[in-house]
Amino acid sequence: MFKITTAPQDALILQLVPIVTQACEILRVEYQAYCAGGAFDVEQKTDNSPVTQADYRVNDFISTSLQKSFPQIALLSEEGDHTGRKQWQKFWLLDPLDGTKEFLHKRPEFTINLSLVEGAHTTFAILAIPAEQTLYICPKQGVPLKFETRTGQWLEYVADEPCTAIQVGLSQSSQGRSKYAEYLDILKQQVEVVEFKAGSAYKFCMMLEGKVDIYPRFHPTSEWDTSAGQCLIERIGGGLVDLQGRPFLYNQRDNLLNGGFIAFKNIEMKKLAFQALGLMANMH
Numbered sequence: 001m002f003k004i005t006t007a008p009q010d011a012l013i014l015q016l017v018p019i020v021t022q023a024c025e026i027l028r029v030e031y032q033a034y035c036a037g038g039a040f041d042v043e044q045k046t047d048n049s050p051v052t053q054a055d056y057r058v059n060d061f062i063s064t065s066l067q068k069s070f071p072q073i074a075l076l077s078e079e080g081d082h083t084g085r086k087q088w089q090k091f092w093l094l095d096p097l098d099g100t101k102e103f104l105h106k107r108p109e110f111t112i113n114l115s116l117v118e119g120a121h122t123t124f125a126i127l128a129i130p131a132e133q134t135l136y137i138c139p140k141q142g143v144p145l146k147f148e149t150r151t152g153q154w155l156e157y158v159a160d161e162p163c164t165a166i167q168v169g170l171s172q173s174s175q176g177r178s179k180y181a182e183y184l185d186i187l188k189q190q191v192e193v194v195e196f197k198a199g200s201a202y203k204f205c206m207m208l209e210g211k212v213d214i215y216p217r218f219h220p221t222s223e224w225d226t227s228a229g230q231c232l233i234e235r236i237g238g239g240l241v242d243l244q245g246r247p248f249l250y251n252q253r254d255n256l257l258n259g260g261f262i263a264f265k266n267i268e269m270k271k272l273a274f275q276a277l278g279l280m281a282n283m284h
Helices: 011-035 051-069 100-104 178-189 202-208 223-235 267-282
Strands: 001-003 041-046 049-053 074-077 092-097 111-118 123-129 132-136 145-148 153-157 166-170 191-199 214-219 239-244 261-264
Touching: 001 178, 011 051, 011 100, 011 123, 011 132, 049 051, 049 100, 049 123, 049 166, 049 191, 051 074, 051 092, 051 111, 092 100, 092 202, 092 223, 111 223, 123 202, 123 223, 132 202, 132 223, 166 178, 178 191, 178 214, 178 267, 202 214, 202 261, 214 267, 223 261, 261 267
Parallel strands: 074 092, 166 191, 166 214
Antiparallel strands: 001 153, 041 049, 092 111, 111 123, 123 132, 132 145, 145 153, 214 261, 239 261
């Protein structure tokens, strides 16, 4: 959860917030037009995932803005060119519209994910929810911040009281996949479980809001889907690790696809999540 605070003086935040706020507005306008039934371009990428005119417009705006403000820092975007990335020691990692399927199903759970990767680690991140006009920011130091673009209100993260039930975040795409049902059944034998279904990196934001404790993911994501969220939840004492318990690293492999992961709000939730994972493995 969050409490009201004063505006930060951090130069990086002050440079990036106007860029991401404007990108949110572009995406919000695109979403409203799409929901109203206007003409809208949707293509299929080579992996059969959809990409829309909204993805491209936000990507173009953020790419151009970052190039102007930070000409010395490379950009790795879902909708951009990935060649030469192995040589980059410091770069922006961007998903201009995470949750394209949510957008197309008229569910307002899509996000903009922007992070700064140095070496193999994310050092700064902004996760924005355009439909809620909210930015979640992980500064280089200190607790995560929240900025409400409509009111100009700044808030900072404070730990909330734990719930009796464990809140499990699930992707909309987890429905119909037997591994998730099996995992939840095992978890429900240990604790009371409440399911929270939402698309994209929205679930990481809900972890900060006290609405998700554990987020298991057994089907693929890409590095731009997890970097910003991992940065935010690590900062509050949680984490995002692969199914062997190792934190995700960035730009270290030949491809940008992630394997399965467990995201957790704190160490207690990590123990619970991996206990269920172990029991599931023993059943096979």
